[in-house]
Structures are given as C-alpha cells and as structure tokens.
Amino acid sequence: MQPRVAVVILNWNGKRFLEQFLPSIIQSTYKNLEIIVGDNASTDGSVEYVKTNFPQVTVLINDQNYGYAGGYNHILARVHADYFVLLNSDIEVTPNWIEPIIEQMESDELIAIAQPKLKDFNRKDYFEYAGAAGGYLDYLGYPFCRGRIFDSIEKDEGQYESSSEIFWASGAAMFIKKKYFDLVGGLDADLFAHMEEIDLCWRLKNQGFKVVYCPNSEVYHVGGGTLQAESPFKTYLNFRNNLAILCKNLPSGNVFGVLFIRFWLDLLAWFKFIAEGKLKHAISINKAHTHFLLDLKKWTRKRTKVQMPNTNGFWKSSIVWAYFAQKKKVFTDL
Missing domain, CATH: 3.90.550.10 (Spore Coat Polysaccharide Biosynthesis Protein SpsA; Chain A)
Structure with missing residues (x-):
C-alpha cells in the first residue's frame, strides 16, 4: 500500500x-x-x-x-x-x-x-x-x-x-x-x-x-508571495535567523569564531545598505543583531545534540569569497 x-x-x-x-x-x-x-x-x-x-x-x-x-x-x-x-x-x-x-x-x-x-x-x-x-x-x-x-x-x-x-x-x-x-x-x-x-x-x-x-x-x-525581497522585515528575519541557526547547530568549537566573522561581514552589508540609501534595511540589521544578542541564552539552550553528523552539502569554503572575489557565479565552477 x-x-x-x-x-x-x-x-x-x-x-x-x-x-x-x-x-x-x-x-x-x-x-x-x-x-x-x-x-x-x-x-x-x-x-x-x-x-x-x-x-x-x-x-x-x-x-x-x-x-x-x-x-x-x-x-x-x-x-x-x-x-x-x-x-x-x-x-x-x-x-x-x-x-x-x-x-x-x-x-x-x-x-x-x-x-x-x-x-x-x-x-x-x-x-x-x-x-x-x-x-x-x-x-x-x-x-x-x-x-x-x-x-x-x-x-x-x-x-x-x-x-x-x-x-x-x-x-x-x-x-x-x-x-x-x-x-x-x-x-x-x-x-x-x-x-x-x-x-x-x-x-x-x-x-x-x-x-x-x-x-x-x-x-x-512564483516567489515572494508573503514577504517581498525588498521588505525590511524580511531583511531582519534573514540576518537574525542566520545567526540563530549558527548558534544552534554549529559544533561547539566553531561557534564563537564563525559568529565573530559573521558580525563583521554583516557590518559590511550594513554599509552597503547605507550606500544604496536603504536606511530601513540597515536599521533591520541593527535590530537583528540586538535581538539575537538579547536572546543569546535562548538560542544557546536550543543547541542541537550532535550524534553522527551528516555533513554532505556543507561547503567548507566561503561562498562570499568565491562569488564576489573569484567571480564564480555558477555552482559547477565551485
């Protein structure tokens, strides 16, 4: 059946x-x-x-x-x-x-x-x-x-x-x-x-x-049916949630280092929004970081118990570097 x-x-x-x-x-x-x-x-x-x-x-x-x-x-x-x-x-x-x-x-x-x-x-x-x-x-x-x-x-x-x-x-x-x-x-x-x-x-x-x-x-x-790509609330959710899932799921030895790097990269994104005149999106990044830090204990309590991790699909390099610095725009070029 x-x-x-x-x-x-x-x-x-x-x-x-x-x-x-x-x-x-x-x-x-x-x-x-x-x-x-x-x-x-x-x-x-x-x-x-x-x-x-x-x-x-x-x-x-x-x-x-x-x-x-x-x-x-x-x-x-x-x-x-x-x-x-x-x-x-x-x-x-x-x-x-x-x-x-x-x-x-x-x-x-x-x-x-x-x-x-x-x-x-x-x-x-x-x-x-x-x-x-x-x-x-x-x-x-x-x-x-x-x-x-x-x-x-x-x-x-x-x-x-x-x-x-x-x-x-x-x-x-x-x-x-x-x-x-x-x-x-x-x-x-x-x-x-x-x-x-x-x-x-x-x-x-x-x-x-x-x-x-x-x-x-x-x-x-169709895409964007609920929140359009230009929505500041979507920007807020993406930045906050990205930090949260890293905090929840990364191996213990990697969490602090990765979050430290991400904060600096998010600052670059903040400057980019400012340069483009997208002040509401820049403010959304500020809110995302503030709320993530205020709820840090909550995200930490939710950390996954890692048993036998399956890392297929996890790319050990930086897609930001590959895309923006090396100009690799297609997956098969990675």
Missing part, C-alpha cells in the same frame, strides 16, 4: 494564489493523498473560498498568525500521515510530482527530507531562487543552491539531473517523513519565518539523517 501523504499549504491572505494554483495540486496523480489548507488567521476570505469551491480539500484553521514555523507546527499537530509535504500557496505542480520523491524516500530509511526541482513560474526554463536544485551551506552559514548563488540564477539546461544529497531543502516544497518531523520537535517557532527549513534540515543532519534532491519531480514557484 502507498504511504499516506498529506500536502499541507500554509495560507495567510493568499486567496489569489489558491485560486490560481490549488487546481493543479488537486490534479496530482498520487492516490493515497490528502490535500490540506492550513490557514494562519487570514482576513481575505481564503477559508470561505476553499470550503465553497474545493470541498475535497481539508481546511484547518489557526486562531492567529503564527508565522511559517509556528503556523505549520500548529497545523501539522492535527494531521495524520506518513509524509508531510510543506507547500507554498504560490506553487504550480505537475501531475506526477509526488510519486518520484516518495519512491526515493521509501528506498532509504535515513532519508528524512527531500525537495523537487524548483523552477521559476514566470521563467519556466530557469531555476527559482528559493531552492533551485537543492540547498547548500558554506562554513560561515551563507545558504546557496545548485542553480542559484546569491542573485545569479541559472537556466535549466539539464545540468542538475542527478539525484544527490544536499544540505537543506526549500521550505517552499519540502517533503518530510512525519516520524522525523516529530523526532526533532518540528520547526522552531521562535524563528517565525525564513531559514527555519535550513534549521530543521541541519538538526536532522546532526543526527545522521539525509536530505536529498529529486530531479524527477518538478514544480514552479
């Missing part, structure tokens, strides 16, 4: 995306499937729209907006399945997108998390920023992807057709075995949103589990 899969779309005022993309999800060919819209206290009529137009879809409602991490934790606590698929509302799927990933994950007990090939909905022959062909992390905590380094996004020309272990899977379309989600206590709600998927993958990898990329499954992501 096929494992039971629950595709769970966390929605917050995303009615326009549900109207556009929910029909493609309903056309998925996987048989043992439940489609769930978990609503984070929307005010745009999303819940009423889904209940009226898609009675085959289960609707679960949170009493307030708990963000991405807390929102999913509250919803998934009420879902019974072998696999969870955390899917953004702004994603178009292909009919057989589920089968290849479940088959791959079923083949290896150590595979905890997987992601499909993530491509740009607006430029369908290009990878998409949020996950491309699988996520990697450099030794200073900067995330990048096969197919996307910083803002350089590659065209999909078949260069990443091999399945491989990666370091992190995109939260835009993440498959995870329920038992492993439960094992590590789900997503860290204190992160609220952004980089919480990297933290989840890292915690599982610190226990020896695998995160993989499956090129035989393909989805198309």
